[in-house]
Amino acid sequence: xxxxxxxxxxxxxxxxxxxxxxxxxxxxxxxxxxxxxxxxxxxxxxxxxxxxxxxxxxxxxxxxxxxxxxxxxxxxxxxxxxxxxxxxxxxxxxxxxxxxxxxxxxxxxxxxxxxxxx
Amino acid sequence: xxxxxxxxxxxxxxxxxxxxxxxxxxxxxxxxxxxxxxxxxxxxxxxxxxxxxxxxxxxxxxxxxxxxxxxxxxxxxxxxxxxxxxxxxxxxxxxxxxxxxxxxxxxxxxxxxxxxx
Numbered sequence: 001x002x003x004x005x006x007x008x009x010x011x012x013x014x015x016x017x018x019x020x021x022x023x024x025x026x027x028x029x030x031x032x033x034x035x036x037x038x039x040x041x042x043x044x045x046x047x048x049x050x051x052x053x054x055x056x057x058x059x060x061x062x063x064x065x066x067x068x069x070x071x072x073x074x075x076x077x078x079x080x081x082x083x084x085x086x087x088x089x090x091x092x093x094x095x096x097x098x099x100x101x102x103x104x105x106x107x108x109x110x111x112x113x114x115x116x117x118x
Numbered sequence: 119x120x121x122x123x124x125x126x127x128x129x130x131x132x133x134x135x136x137x138x139x140x141x142x143x144x145x146x147x148x149x150x151x152x153x154x155x156x157x158x159x160x161x162x163x164x165x166x167x168x169x170x171x172x173x174x175x176x177x178x179x180x181x182x183x184x185x186x187x188x189x190x191x192x193x194x195x196x197x198x199x200x201x202x203x204x205x206x207x208x209x210x211x212x213x214x215x216x217x218x219x220x221x222x223x224x225x226x227x228x229x230x231x232x233x234x235x
Contacts, residue, residue, distance in 0.1 A: 031221075032221075033221035035223070037226075043207065043228065043229055043231075044226065044227075044228045044229065045209060045211075045226035045229075046226075047223055047224075047225060047226075050221075050223050052221060091161065095221050096221075104149065104166065104168070104173065104174070105151065105163040105166060105174065105177075106151075106161075106163065106224060108160055108161040108162075109160075110160050111160065
């Protein structure tokens with residue numbers, strides 16, 4: 001069965017520190033997709049990134065970067081020079097295409113609450 | 119472009135009452151998902167539609183819950199009768215995915231915060 005584990009429940013940092021949010025996933029399939037979403041205090045879920053299982057290149061978008069390693073089934077998220085506005089709950093999620101036997105749904109981790117203090 | 123629209127944003131009702139949550143997906147998207155978020159269970163999928171047809175409703179907790187998608191631009195999630203344990207945030211999401219392909223990005227609405235007293 002699919003499973004996403006975000007072992008860090010809460011992280012607190014001081015502004016300008018770098019912070020890495022961990023995500024470990026379990027799946028039997030060779031084709032799958034990984035996502036990160038941000039949920040700020042206002043409550044909406046904001047899409048950050050989508051990565052398919054065949055693309056292991058790291059991705060950088062401004063202060064955000066993602067490290068995908070199939071060998072360890074991890075898809076970690078790093079925020080460089082954190083800012084107060086980065087304070088939110090961050091969710092990692094896994095999706096499998098239905099043809100592989102899975103359902104077209106996102107399985108979410110429990111989330112990591114990040115607090116960036118000024 | 120408008121994102122996913124949900125109404126109401128907040129709903130307070132008494133146990134036993136019927137509750138109807140509404141969702142308008144992003145125009146052109148053909149997959150629609152209903153999720154529920156609680157502190158205990160996190161984010162969980164209730165049901166999803168593709169081209170207005172329910173594909174997977176295995177997450178619907180019980181017969182008190184029902185969902186419909188009468189056309190490509192509207193869906194409802196109904197709880198009848200409501201119970202205090204139904205209190206949660208209900209999210210609607212849509213994607214441009216095609217059933218059988220999967221992996222498309224889901225875009226979420228702002229959610230409906232439901233409180234059943």
